[in-house]
Amino acid sequence: MPDNNNDNVDSTEFDHNDGIQYSDQDSQLKPNKPPVWAWAALGGLSIVALLVIFVLPSIVSEYELPLERRVETAVVQPREAALIAISPFEEAQRSIQRKEAQDVLADLLAKQAELESLEVSSWAGPAYDIALERASIGDDYYRTQDFILARESYEAGRDDLIALIDSSPTVLAQTLVDAQQALIGNDAATALDKFSLALLFEPDNEIAQIGQQRALSLDEVSGLLSEAEELADDGELEQARTIYLQILDLDNYNDVAQEQIQLVSQQITDNEFARIMSSGYALLESGEAEQAIEVFQRAANLGVKQNQAIAAITQTENEIANAEINQIRSLITISESDEKWQTAVDEYDEVLAIDSNLLFAINGRDYAGKRAQLDQLLVGALANPERFSETVVFEQTLDVYYTGRAIENPGPHLTGQLDELEVFLENSQVPIDIQLVSDNLTDVTLLRVGSLGNFERTAVALKPGRYVAVGKRTGYREVREEFTVGFGLTPSSVIVQCDERIGASNGR
Incomplete structure (x- = not known):
């Protein structure tokens, strides 16, 4: 794993003024001419310079990364390092490169910590190890102060870790699938592990939360399912339903219990329906048709096999209706007779x-x-x-x-x-003579017959029926006389005359 201690990999810095101080001291000791060994050292440095200029480039081109042999041959003595001074600009660039490598390393370590919290070894162990191995190469480059290659290695490892993090939604989906399969297969341990892992990816995942709770009670639920199945096979339907309800108290998402409750409840209702229908037919056979209809209606209210119950009700009502119809028909015969x-x-x-x-x-x-x-x-x-x-x-x-x-x-x-x-x-078609009497001053009209004029007595032949004679006279109140001809109601005479003055009446 990459090491964060930079003290071991920082190169020792030498001040190029140190070499000048040494030369000054020698000149003070021997002011007239340089010693022999100084001439020898200067010759050796010249040789080294020639080697650096003409030989070193061929070595660099021959040995690529990680350039371990270059590290071994590049070791210089402090006095030589002092003579080969590093410029401030180069040192600044190296510091920037070191900082960049350290930043990438910090990001890499953060991604590593995130994956460790997700128990990455349990779902992507090999890929995770490869990513760390790639990152660890950067440590080697860092120790040799090759910060560019170190950064690149860290970046490669970090990118691999990011890829693992990015794959977590897919891993989560597959983990939930595996967990559900384990739950269906009654493998409580595997289901619990998978759902727990899913919650590491997504703590608020409702499916994982529910599944984890179901996995915790899975063994107990499995035992109760077996018990309920045996009770149902033995015909103990009420007890079986009670057990299934108990299962739902433990795991209200259990599809088997929900389905079996419906099936057992349906069977209980069917049995109750059959019992009620049998009692209804018994009442019908005994002539208690009205009571039978009430029983059949109770069976229909159960909500199952309503067609059968309605058919029984219709049959019974028809029998009752036929009886009523026959009774009324007898009365009709009497009425018509x-x-x-x-x-x-x-x-x-x-x-x-x-x-x-x-x-x-x-x-x-x-x-x-x-x-x-x-x-x-x-x-x-x-x-x-x-x-x-x-x-x-x-x-x-x-x-x-x-x-x-x-x-x-x-x-x-x-x-x-x-x-x-x-x-x-x-x-009604045989006329009868009717005597009409007036005062010869009243104008008499017989409605539906015609005007008779003024007369004192006249005879008119009229068919049997009801008649009205109207008398009018100037200055007198009009009179109307109704009479019937025939049917034993013919009057001996009909008097029609106006006697009441209009003015005399008003004077009163």
Whole structure:
């Protein structure tokens, strides 16, 4: 791993003035001429300079990174380093390069710490090791003060770590998939490990939070599932459902328990439905149809197999309806025999209220309605025979009479009505003389007949009926006299004269 201690890799700095001081001291000791050894040293330095100029470039080009052999051959003695001085600009550039390498290293270490917190070794161990190995090469370059190569190595390692961090969403998704599979396979330990790892990636991940809680109770839940299944197989449905509900208390996301609760509950309801329907049919067989309908309705309210319950209700209602219809039909027969047609109409309406599609009731009601209407017309005509004197009324009544005569098997009541009406119709056309008396001063008009003028006594032949005589006289109040001709109501005479003065009445 990269080392952050820079003390071991910093090159020793020599001040180039040190060499000048040494030369001054020698000159003070021997002011006249240089010693022999100084000439020898100067010759050696010249040789070294020639080597640096002509030989060193070929060595650098021959040995590429990490240039370890160059490090070994580049070691110089302090006195030689003092003579080969580093310029301030070069030293400044080296400091910048060192700082850049240190910054990249700091970022690398931050990424390493982030991955360690995500337990990277458990999901990307080999790739993580390779990234660290690449970064560690930078340490070697750093120790030799090759800060550019050190930075590049650190950058390579850091980029690899960033790639691992960037892959965490994909790893998270796969981890959740693996966790769910372990949960389905009842592998509590694996599921717990996977969900816990997912929470390291994303602490607020709801799926991982739920899955972790489910994994904690998975072993207990598995045991309860086996127990509930055995109870259901033995027919102990209520107890099995209780166990499944207990499972949901531990793990309310358990699909198996939820599905089994629905299935067991459905089976319990089906059994209850069958029991209720059986009791309903028993009541129906015993003749208690109304009670049977109530029971069938209770079965329908369970919400299962409603078609069967409704069919049973319909069947029972039909039986009840048929019984009612047969009873009413017997009453209709009696009413028709007695020629009580309006009663028959009402009874037909009761049948149609039970079943509006019964053909006998539809046709029977139509016939009974016509007979009832005929009966009402005959009763009205017989009650007011005096109106037959009116031509329109006579013709209408005559149509009613012929309609009645056209009926086959009319019955004694209708026959009697028609016979009575026949007499009235015949007599209504035979005129009867009526005596009208006046004062010869009153102008008399007989409505529906005409003006009779002034007279003291006159006779008029009138058909049986109801008449009105109107008398008018100037200065006198108008008079109206109503009378009936025939039907035993013919008056001996009708007096029509105005006797009351209008002025005398106002004077009072």
